[in-house]
Amino acid sequence: MIKNIGSYLFVILAICSLAFYSFSTEETFKVGDSYLTKGIALNYNMVNDSVSHNNAEALKTDIASSFSPSLGKTYVGFKEALGFKESRGNYFTVNTLGYLGKYQFGKETLKIIGIHNPVQFLKNPELQEKAFLANAERNKWILRRDIKNYVGKRINGVVITESGILAAAHLSGPGNVKKYLRSHGSTSFSDAYGTTIEYYMKKFSGYDTSFVKPNKKAKVSKA
Template sequence: MSKTFEDFLTALAQKESSRRYDIENYSGYLGKYQVGEYALIDAGYYLHDGTGARKNAEGKYVDNDWIGHWTGRKGVKSKVDFLSAPEAQEDAIRHHVANLWKQIKALHLDLYEGTTVNGIVITKSGMIGGAHLKGVGGLKSYLKSAGRNIPKDGNGTSIEHYVSTFGGYDIESILKEACGATDNAENHRAMTTVGQSRSKTKLAKKHVGNGGNAQHYVVRPGDTLSRISRMHNLSVAEILTVNPSITDRNRIAVGQKLVIPSDKTASHSYGKTPYAPASHPQVGSTPRQPWWGETFVGGFRKKWN
């Protein structure tokens, strides 16, 4: 039986607080999962108080002074309320996990899944565990350095220890559910009116047509709409017209599938297939990119001189 998301939370809580809801550590992290200000800001419980890091009694810099305002979500209006509210803490950790995963995807760190760093197979749950300890920035430093950079928290616990300890849990369903709900909310806010959305969809159908007069392109690391449009002999406006889901021309995600009108597509086949991963399991700098002196052809790595 696979280890579930609930198993992941149980293990995380045991590691962080011995599953105590009422605990606050010397750095100001709160509750069963030891969350800080930024986690609760993202989860909708706390408002940014505008203060930076300060020294605690032991001379260590901490960000969690909790002198700002609480939003009142789930009746939590103070630090004391939060420490005595199990329901709020369970809600907050789920939002925190979803937000961490969105940040991981935004930095394309999800592409490291399945690679090996210092003998550790990188998994979604392991990345969440590492980001919970040292933030997504710490996770980025660790992965992009191929494990040469190993950030540690104030207690000397390494991000590598968390990536390993919390790896291998099946958290796919909760990530899809949580991130999907967040994505839908953001897409809804991005649309100025329902009428505009419907108009864009009708216009897209008109340009693509019903006879399959289009192809698809999967966004790769380093791609921009300008680059993709030049690759297919199109304008950015033409691509936006048939992809009404794009609300910000400067924000496209690796792995996102775009519709490309085929009537003006250039004759070369560059970029028509999804970005294939290299067969080498150990990361260098960025995964799923050709090694120097190699290129991908039909999903296989080939040498070129």
Template structure:
């Protein structure tokens, strides 16, 4: 709400200045308004990313960084040990985490999640053209792709996209790529 109010205020200032200001003053004021709008846009995307990360954590573990599920994924974002090792967190194992959760605190888990998101986005970069398409009744979004790749990996997400949703793999708990694409489609991460 605050962002919209500030945006409308900037537009109001901009339109009133067009009528009353000499060109140089207008250009300076316009530059300040542009900086303010850029700042607001960055803030918006940062807040959306934080909201996405928190909601993903809530869906995975109710935001419990100590959580271990029945198939051996652990932490707030339910990492598989093999995923963590691929990301360079070789010292973190399920056995060690059970014994001492302090070896993988929430802050480190968040770094692992951010790394995983970067890796998945790199692996999915050639699939950006699907964004905006509708597959099995769900509009494909960047946030939906990130969540789907978190659930089943970039490979399963690619197969889902290429098959038009027919290759809809599920994790061991029964959650499908389509489920995560639908559930996490409404975050503005563009």
């Protein structure tokens, strides 16, 4: 009996010794040795269940905005801001009045710049981008004297800029912008949704639109 107890104690001591050795030896498993995390900042801060849905959404928005590139006051910034205002950047939308695409073109304007197939136009983002530039070039040629004469002046409390003029021309057509400028704001225009020339002049002021070259015969090349 005593001999059996001694055998059991010996086995237990042997197991304990092996366990102690396995934890103290240099061959112990280390995350850093196996996964090479040296120099990497690991951050496991997660939104837990106690965070409200609104706070979680706000956090995602903050993260997204911190990584969003800024287009600033460039030509690309100008056209993207205008496209977002017109359609939230949706190439494939048609509004209640039949205006098409990202920049909400009317069919008659499309014909002027060489596009006669609205269905094809709506399906083709590249064609829409070409149309925006061609229309802006044509408007800049039509309004070239007004740009020269009125940029830097203040009308109805808004400082006139070239980009503001081009944006307003996109909204209302260059003829209405001429009337507005030459009447010093007394002859205005608003579209079917109530958007005015003054609003576009202010909202899209100060962009660099030197990329847009005046072109009387601006047309869209074949896509």
